[in-house]
Amino acid sequence: MASTFSFDIVSDFDRQELVNALDQTNREIGSRYDLKDTQTTVELADEKITVNTASEMTLDAVHDMLQSKALKRNLSLKIFDYGKIESSSGNRIRQEITLKKGISQDIAKQISKLIRDEFKKVQPSIQGDVVRVTAKDKDELQAVMQRLKQEDLPVALQFTNYR
Incomplete structure (x- = not known):
């Protein structure tokens, strides 16, 4: 035979683990002294994550937090495809991170x-x-x-x- x-x-990738990593990132943004007053938001849509923050320095800090939380939850960093940084209203910047699947x-x-x-x-x-x-x-x-x-x-x- x-x-x-x-x-x-x-x-x-496991979407629930990504949601958990984003929740942890948002909680840490609210508690960190250097990010507390920046009104930084990290939002998850179907195929992308949108980060809205005050400066490139805070954007880098959010990237580091998001990547460390994702790694702790066994998510590969290769799922994140960082878009270009755009200026947003009110002297802020915004970046879309596309989630790669397939x-x-x-x-x-x-x-x-x-x-x-x-x-x-x-x-x-x-x-x-x-x-x-x-x-x-x-x-x-x-x-x-x-x-x-x-x-x-x-x-x-x-x-x-x-x-």
Whole structure:
């Protein structure tokens, strides 16, 4: 009986953990002495986070807080795509941080090529924004996972549906 094993490579994040990280960031903004009177807001929409603050110095402080809270909650920093800083009303600045989800076609092709070149007994296939990897040996799949963890790709990768 020749059975095959597979797993999916996805790029996703836990939205509830992101909400918790943003709540912690907002609480810390309210309690920190240097940010207390800046009227800084960090708001989450469906696909983006909007930061509205007084200066670039406070924006950097908010970035540091947000990144540290996200890391503590096992969120990759690769999900944040920082937009350009815009001036807002009342001598303030604003920045939109887009949340990256899914694997683009270019990156999926790059992952497939890497797998095909280095692992001859493994078959990758692109299915939308997911790359499915199949093989007859579970050890081969585990080797692919280890190799992809070493690769520095511009998206956060997770491995799901391992069977």
